[in-house]
Amino acid sequence: MSARPQTQQTRRAMTVRDVDAVAAIEARAYSFPWTRGNFIDSLAAGYAAEVLHVLEAGQVTLAGYYVALAGVDELHLLNITVAPEWQGQGLGLGLLHAVSALGRDRGLSQLFLEVRESNHRARALYRRFGFIEVGMRRAYYPAANGREDAVVMRLGLSMAAGEA
Numbered sequence: 001m002s003a004r005p006q007t008q009q010t011r012r013a014m015t016v017r018d019v020d021a022v023a024a025i026e027a028r029a030y031s032f033p034w035t036r037g038n039f040i041d042s043l044a045a046g047y048a049a050e051v052l053h054v055l056e057a058g059q060v061t062l063a064g065y066y067v068a069l070a071g072v073d074e075l076h077l078l079n080i081t082v083a084p085e086w087q088g089q090g091l092g093l094g095l096l097h098a099v100s101a102l103g104r105d106r107g108l109s110q111l112f113l114e115v116r117e118s119n120h121r122a123r124a125l126y127r128r129f130g131f132i133e134v135g136m137r138r139a140y141y142p143a144a145n146g147r148e149d150a151v152v153m154r155l156g157l158s159m160a161a162g163e164a
Contacts, residue, residue, distance in 0.1 A: 007054040009091070011098055014049035014065060016040065021062045022051065025083045032142045034079060042067050047078070048102055052095060054086065064091050066099055075103035075157075077113040092122075096129050103157045111157055114150035116141055123151060131155045 014022065019039045026033040042049060052064040064082040068075050077099055082091045103111050114137060115122050123133075131153040139147035 007056045007089075009063075009094065010053050010055075011050045011095075012053075014039075014043065014051045014067070016043060018051050018062070018065075019043070022065050025062065025065070025081060026079075028084050029081050031144070039067070042078070048075075048099075050095075050098060052082075052091060054091070061086075064095055066095050068099055068102065070103075070106055070108065073108055074110040074112055075099065075106070075108050077111060080113075092125055093129065096125075100129075100155065100157055109157055111155040113153050114140060115153060117149045117151050123153075126153050126155075129155065 019036055022039055023033070023036040026039075039049075047067050047069050049067045050065060051062055053060050054063045055061075062083070063086040064080075066080040067078045069078055070076075080092065080095055080099065082089075082095070100111055111131075113126070113131070115126065117136075127133075132155075133151050134154045135152040137150040137152060140150035141148045
């Protein structure tokens, strides 16, 4: 993908009004997307969720989002997605910075996520950010031929490499 000129970016809390656009991105980005109901349920449960908008050529576009669940001493990143047409522009890294900052702001010490074992691009991004692989969840994700394993990754928030 060719590089785009610098764009202005803004993040804000995800609301129910965003869910249709978020679900549309989700459907384009994944073979087994979250449903509209998954996003509605996450918002109703009070999970942390933000959308990322970009301004390019005078037009504001929803380009990405995340959903995270705070626990006792950790933050669990449940979903982080950049619209396919915006991938490769550094927006995923920006969303990771936002999620890790949220965890630190809440005094949490760790950030966890699961990622498809076959998603080498995302795993590489997470490793560059400072995540380490700490486990495997067998048959975690639906897949074309049954189920796919998830790699569990952890980032210590007090030493987030991406924040240095």
